[in-house]
Amino acid sequence: MKDDNSPANGEEPPSDHRLQLLKEFHSAGRGFWRDVSDADWNNWRWQLKHRITTPEQLQRLMPTLTPEEFAGAKLANTKLALAITPYFFNLIDPADERCPIRRQVIPRIEETRAAPWEMSDPCGEDSHSPVPGLVHRYPDRVLFLVTDRCAAYCRYCTRSRLVSNASGYDFHPEFDKQIEYIARHPEIRDVLLSGGDPLLLSDDKLENLLGRLRAIPHVEFLRIGSRIPTFLPQRITPELCAMLKKFHPLFMSIHSNHPRELTTEVRDATGCLADAGIPLGNQSVLLKHVNDDATVMKALVQKLLMCRVKPYYLYQCDLISGSAHLRASVRKGIAIMAQLRGHTTGYAVPQYVIDAPGGGGKVPINPDYILSRNADRVLLRNYEGKIFEYPEAPDGTPLSSPPEEIVEPELV
Numbered sequence: 001m002k003d004d005n006s007p008a009n010g011e012e013p014p015s016d017h018r019l020q021l022l023k024e025f026h027s028a029g030r031g032f033w034r035d036v037s038d039a040d041w042n043n044w045r046w047q048l049k050h051r052i053t054t055p056e057q058l059q060r061l062m063p064t065l066t067p068e069e070f071a072g073a074k075l076a077n078t079k080l081a082l083a084i085t086p087y088f089f090n091l092i093d094p095a096d097e098r099c100p101i102r103r104q105v106i107p108r109i110e111e112t113r114a115a116p117w118e119m120s121d122p123c124g125e126d127s128h129s130p131v132p133g134l135v136h137r138y139p140d141r142v143l144f145l146v147t148d149r150c151a152a153y154c155r156y157c158t159r160s161r162l163v164s165n166a167s168g169y170d171f172h173p174e175f176d177k178q179i180e181y182i183a184r185h186p187e188i189r190d191v192l193l194s195g196g197d198p199l200l201l202s203d204d205k206l207e208n209l210l211g212r213l214r215a216i217p218h219v220e221f222l223r224i225g226s227r228i229p230t231f232l233p234q235r236i237t238p239e240l241c242a243m244l245k246k247f248h249p250l251f252m253s254i255h256s257n258h259p260r261e262l263t264t265e266v267r268d269a270t271g272c273l274a275d276a277g278i279p280l281g282n283q284s285v286l287l288k289h290v291n292d293d294a295t296v297m298k299a300l301v302q303k304l305l306m307c308r309v310k311p312y313y314l315y316q317c318d319l320i321s322g323s324a325h326l327r328a329s330v331r332k333g334i335a336i337m338a339q340l341r342g343h344t345t346g347y348a349v350p351q352y353v354i355d356a357p358g359g360g361g362k363v364p365i366n367p368d369y370i371l372s373r374n375a376d377r378v379l380l381r382n383y384e385g386k387i388f389e390y391p392e393a394p395d396g397t398p399l400s401s402p403p404e405e406i407v408e409p410e411l412v
């Protein structure tokens, strides 16, 4: 597949042309699976059954696998399993070692090199877990881990200690205990189902779980976090959407990092969820050589809106063990945010956050728009770098007399 991120002549096209190329919708196509029937290809269980899970399969399908990737794939099943759906595999450009899709799902040997400041549980979830499979870190909401399985595995996964069970974490959620804990805590008004991927449960199991949570009177709001719409859009069936719409208010956070992940198949899947009245947000992780580029990020957020998905969070990559080769700098993240805010639709601008290492929760990170505060004004910078003054006393009350010398806006 041609990488629309890197033109054939090796030169960067002008950025608005590149932006338009990145925003085009394409189907993932059939690739090696062109002889498979439509019924099988569009069946999510068939996709799961035919995932690429071994280094040998990967090398057979992709002879351009590098020694670093092959070595990483051989060791993956001792850390975080290798699994890629045939659908998602078709988005990889085998001719491009730096393909942004490839970097997200194909292991590399660098994953085995951990720095001293990297952690297996960078968000401190285990220390905030009152019962197995439940994380209660913020006062009014909980994270409900449903399964340790995903349709495919992201090489930067924050929960790689437990998802896929490759490192022997032995994750066993206990739904009865998780639900009982929520029922006993009236302060919990918001439950986020995550994992692993909750949409790997059958419709019946998921319906049963959502029904039990919905029956708790103080649970106001349900959320599902899922990468299935991008790894396995075939799972988003009309039957699933019809079932989910019984449990409103129900929101869903999907996960995509690069505009090429947003195919016509994904657009159909998110359209089906949106038609069921499910508000959709997207979570992205800032990743080196994947989306640490203002044009790529702009294409992603604008394309998400076309898929009826609000870009919600952009995460600084957590300090997960063996992820240094995928982490972009905070400085880069701030520079990208400065290229979005004011330069595109406000709805398209996600909140950039760092999940404070060790369990401090999400800290919003923004470019500096307040330059100073003094006795009678706040000095502001807008997205173009122009400076403005907002008259206000230090305690926030309106001024009784005009501040001295309001300067005209000027360009810095």
Ligand code: SF4
Pocket: 149, 150, 152, 153, 154, 156, 157, 158, 159, 160, 163, 195, 196, 197, 227
């Ligand atoms: S889908 Fe989510 S939980 Fe699963 S590997 Fe990717 S980031 Fe981790």
